[in-house]
Amino acid sequence: AQTVTQSQPEMSVQEAETVTLSCTYDTSENNYYLFWYKQPPSRQMILVIRQEAYKQQNATENRFSVNFQKAAKSFSLKISDSQLGDTAMYFCAFMPYGQNFVFGPGTRLSVLP
């Protein structure tokens, strides 16, 4: 079975500090995408960052970056210069080519003023 594990149910960080959310996954597939989605209280699922498994270079999007370790099946998200608007649930997900999303259970991040 394909699974995604997020071992931190809740985390908090001070505004302007850096925080890292962890994610591991289990799959026998070799070709897949990895994602981090943000879900604020509005419930909207917002794509934060996306990585293709065949690319060794870690993806970055402004203050968001990932540490992708394919052999270890690890895909952590680093948020730099945390802002109050980053407060949300964060879901790690992967999608094998031609298949459906598999989401983790989420990490609730609180950014403290």
Add this chain to the structure above:
Amino acid sequence: NAGVMQNPRHLVRRRGQEARLRCSPVKGHSHVYWYRQLPEEGLKFMVYLQKENIIDESGMPKERFSAEFPKEGPSILRIQQVVRGDSAAYFCASSPLERGTYGYTFGSGTRLTVV
């Protein structure tokens, strides 16, 4: 540039009633997906549809649940004879290309509460 539109945003049903959830995909997207999010959990795949066809319903309960995506109009997820365990947020997503590629857009979900 409207995204995926889901309605209603909130739906309350009594046990035994029917729930109908609507999803209008992004204009030009012909692939629609339904996911369910139980409280404090991640989204779980239910069904994948293209226009007038169900491609994959492996995540959908065998009874009481059905989905359609007609040639004209929104995609509909229908739950008959709802039970308390159906209470969840139901998300729709659409994409311009077939499953397993990129370009997915999610709606804001419908929160179904069964009382």
